Amino acid sequence: DQQVKQNSPSLSVQEGRISILNCDYTNSMFDYFLWYKKYPAEGPTFLISISSIKDKNEDGRFTVFLNKSAKHLSLHIVPSQPGDSAVYFCAASEQGTYKYIFGTGTRLKVLA
């Protein structure tokens, strides 16, 4: 039972345009969400997080939106750059636990 899903396995975007990566979850007890970027042969790198008390968090080119009623979050990257090409994972955790559940990942390709 996959509690965190990323329904798009891959996404291609032109350089300079917006990339939107989506993530859905089923567990209403999740209250903290993170996005990670992963290059081949490297560990995931933390990008941005959001707590369930917020609906938006920005950090430079990265913005995460949370829609609790829809159990949906999205990561916006604007403008997209070729160096953003990687696999992106969303992850969720339940309050009071150290347990993070990762989504299935979306491979982003930014075309120059």
Add this chain to the structure above:
Amino acid sequence: DTEVTQTPKHLVMGMTNKKSLKCEQHMGHRAMYWYKQKAKKPPELMFVYSYEKLSINESVPSRFSPECPNSSLLNLHLHALQPEDSALYLCASSQADRVANEQFFGPGTRLTVL
């Protein structure tokens, strides 16, 4: 120093071997994690240590034995593994005073069991 280091980078072992994976961080983090990642799959949590005590074991087979000798080190001892245990093993660390914290990951150890 915001780095998590893992050794070795690659490991090939037979099913009767005993080996260990090592992880180290010097960020003062008191929560450390082992994940397993198979190809084209997300990382799956195996173990969590908080303040050097095992706090989560995700029903991992006993052929995997974690150890946290001090606040900077995390080991994963391997014995009698199966070929299906071949995967990328990732170590991570985070602050432990608030459970909602970003994790810093190491580069992983690519394990092949023959």
